[in-house]
Amino acid sequence: QSVLTQPPSASGTxxxxxxxxxxxxxxxxxxxxxxxxxxxxxxxxxxxxxxNNQRPSGVPDRFSGSKSGTSASLAISGLQSEDxxxxxxxxxxxSLNGVFGGGTKLTVL
Amino acid sequence: xxxxxxxxxxxxQPGGSLRLSCAAYGFTFSSNAMSWVRQAPGRGxxxxxxxxxxxxNTYYADSVKGRFTIARDNSKNTLYLQMNSLRAExxxxxxxxxxxxxxxxxxxxxxxxxGTLVTVSS
Numbered sequence: 001q002s003v004l005t006q007p008p009s010a011s012g013t014x015x016x017x018x019x020x021x022x023x024x025x026x027x028x029x030x031x032x033x034x035x036x037x038x039x040x041x042x043x044x045x046x047x048x049x050x051x052n053n054q055r056p057s058g059v060p061d062r063f064s065g066s067k068s069g070t071s072a073s074l075a076i077s078g079l080q081s082e083d084x085x086x087x088x089x090x091x092x093x094x095s096l097n098g099v100f101g102g103g104t105k106l107t108v109l
Numbered sequence: 110x111x112x113x114x115x116x117x118x119x120x121x122q123p124g125g126s127l128r129l130s131c132a133a134y135g136f137t138f139s140s141n142a143m144s145w146v147r148q149a150p151g152r153g154x155x156x157x158x159x160x161x162x163x164x165x166n167t168y169y170a171d172s173v174k175g176r177f178t179i180a181r182d183n184s185k186n187t188l189y190l191q192m193n194s195l196r197a198e199x200x201x202x203x204x205x206x207x208x209x210x211x212x213x214x215x216x217x218x219x220x221x222x223x224g225t226l227v228t229v230s231s
Binding site: 002032033035037039043044045046047050051054056086088090091092096097098099100101102103 | 144146153154155156159168169170171204206209211212213214215216217218219221222223224
């Protein structure tokens with residue numbers, strides 16, 4: 001059972017917009033920034049969003065993040081086949097632990 | 110170019126020990142906090158441990174506290190994870206990752222290694 005809660009799966013067709021939610025608590029998302037990762041099996045995870053809504057250099061602006069209270073969301077617009085991957089939210093917790101969500105498997109139909 | 114190269118994984122019996130290493134290239138290692146993150150077979154990512162840059166403050170997941178020790182040798186640009194009293198549930202791919210400079214969060218990890226597999230089995 002992960003500390004941050006994500007839906008196990010999501011799907012969309014090419015060109016669609018999909019969102020992935022991440023629910024936490026006052027000790028993690030509520031008081032610390034949220035980061036999002038894209039992970040393809042057999043490869044290193046890739047940072048997509050940091051500080052709730054900031055994109056690292058090279059990440060397309062199709063990816064966006066937001067946070068409200070103890071929840072956060074990742075939105076992917078203009079869905080592409082190469083976006084099919086696992087997505088994780090992550091945040092620091094005030095108990096001095098790092099916490100990840102359980103991951104959401106995105107399928108592009 | 111930033112590169113992180115993990116080594117030291119392998120097969121170990123329950124109760125045994127293993128030390129992972131992560132050689133860092135392409136950035137000022139001593140100035141950057143580092144983390145270990147693992148992924149067990151069929152499971153999601155799990156944060157394991159973090160260490161700050163120059164001061165070397167350390168942090169651990171409850172699941173490994175008292176068994177694992179994170180350390181760094183800034184003269185060798187290398188991060189370590191000493192794993193003792195290993196259990197079957199520690200079986201995973203272990204990644205080292207560098208903390209990004211644009212935010213204070215230890216979970217802002219902007220570069221990752223390719224991972225090293227640790228298998229705990231008799």
